[in-house]
Amino acid sequence: MKSTHKFISLIVVLFSANSFATGPRVAPSLFVADTNIMYAQEYSPFISSSSEQQGLLFELINGVLKAEDIPGTVNILPTKSMVQYYFSQEIPLAIIVHDFGQMKADNSKAMFIPVLDLDKYYYAYQTGEAKALDWAGKLSHLKGKTYGANKGEDVSAYKQAGINIKYARTPALVKQLQQGKIDFIGMPEATLNDLSKQQSPEQAPLFIKMMPKAGNMLMGIIFNKNHTEGQLAAEKFKLGLKKLISSGQYQSILRKHLGANIVTDELIKRI
């Protein structure tokens, strides 16, 4: 019994806090698994690191990933070029995109699965010559005006129509529109509503939706064929998305984020 006591004491002394104090410090990053990583660009309210469910698109995708047992960690980044870097130069499992039309992804290794397709509108601000921005579906009607674009956005059609371009992040574009520094911006209604309410809720009604719609924003997930689990994960995801829709969970997530009046059947037909 005495020898057991001595042995325990010895162990306690050897492994006491002091005995570790001069040892190497281990950084938490050493323990983070780096496989099955996915990347997404912050785009409120669809992909948002500050909201509880990390945004509407994220919640839909995460719902499928969980249900189909597709393991993965999503890293939300502040820039599109970082997301593009990871897809082109590394082998992530997937990237999540909020505007497939604007994402340059190598088709030979990309498997895109659409998850949500929303209308995109141009918006003006009431103090910014709203009446003059009657565009009637033709960019040439907006010649001489200034469009607020994201860095990396394809703006060739605007330039061809004689429209000036100013670049900034989406939240900054909304502010610049209010300040009269730009004349119009383009985004889904949910994004405009989210940002305008965050920034100055009392001025939200002053944003003017320019009819007709400017196009659509196709959102979804691009799996990487070069990833060992990419092909299988993509197939599982497709099936899982169908199940999410047939169970009604997809529709309820849409209603939670976009309002009870959203016509979900119409949106489902588009993907």
Add this chain to the structure above:
Amino acid sequence: MKKVYHLLAALSLAYSSMALAIEPVKPESVGLSSMRLDRLSQVIDQHIAQKKIAGAVTLVARKGKIAYLQPSGLADIDKPMQADTIFRIVSMTKPLTSTAIMLLYEQGKLLPSDPVAKYIPEFQNQKVLEMNPEDSEFPYKLVPVKRDVTIHDLLTHTSGLLYLASTGWFPNDKREQVVRFYREAGITDGFCRPDETIGDMVKRLAKLPLYAQPGEEWEYGLSADVLGYLVEVVSDMKFDQFVQTQIFDPLKMQDSHFYIPENKISRLSADWNSDWKGSLERVTGPLIDGDLALCPNDAYATSGKYLSGGASVLSTAYDYYRFAQMLLNKGELDGVRLLSRKTVELMTATNHIGEHDATLLHSHGWKFGLGFAIQEDRSHNVDSGDIGIFEWAGYYSTRFSVNPKEQTITIFLSQTSPFGAHFGLWDKITALSTSAIAD
């Protein structure tokens, strides 16, 4: 003409009556020469006469007493400089931010060796940008950090975080590529005041690639802004509130603010643009030069969201003297102990950045402590002072220098752009204040 004279006389009287009631001691009583201190006035007046600068407030203190406090020239058009004129001290905010961190250290709430990610999770799994060889298909790659960025890295500017403006100071392809990410992510240097919180900015910054592996290069940048947010996270207080209650109030720094109170706007100096050849103009809008964006007029805002730990504070020569004197006294001022002697010794130690030199403001021979540059040796091109002197400066031409050996403090506050033209004047001022020592 008579009317203008009367107006100026009235203005001068009005302002002098408002001016700070600080009575400097006779310089000889603290071992300084009055005659030699006058040389400071002569040099500054000469620069004003040559329209290189519009005005300045210069302060020299020794052995705990102010021996020289000289307002010179104009604070604004038709507004003479006063001893209590308020200045944008910009990067002289950084030592205040470091002090805030060291207060939390003394409260047992953090350690300099802690990974920043312990408090701000966005700092986990950071990447460092490395350029690929020139003939590569893709210009760069992102590699994992060898170790996490620590609070010590932030305090010593060895975190790998940049200033966007550094593309103008030290241009190279790697820096340009990192700053391209900064631009796309809406990161700013904090010299203008964006309409967002510092936390919003820092969380985005943390996700962007670092310029260098943590601890491996001395790179002056946004580290102090991250520290400001860290203060918020650890203390659960807004950064300005923390600094107000834990530093400004105890040190009786009554004219130091992140956003100027309405009733002090008239005391804020204008900013001037000088070509250093006789053309001096009051700045009316933002100053943009490549990636450098300065918004001196943002200082007139009485409120806002952005609280930059690297740039936001407005202060006076007297207030900053009180802060510097606290450091010189090893943590105590007028019976109030802010920091322990050991903490100030840690902050002013010269061996924090290893073999690297802090060569932005100085030449080789200067190291960086926990918030300021420190003179380490005399084997390089050093003009004045002693080993152990610690100092830093601000973008609109402000500078402070503390000499622990001689117990002197020198503060020069002007508001003139561009920054680069002032090095010679600052060096002369510290040389003249040093050579006024007469015991």
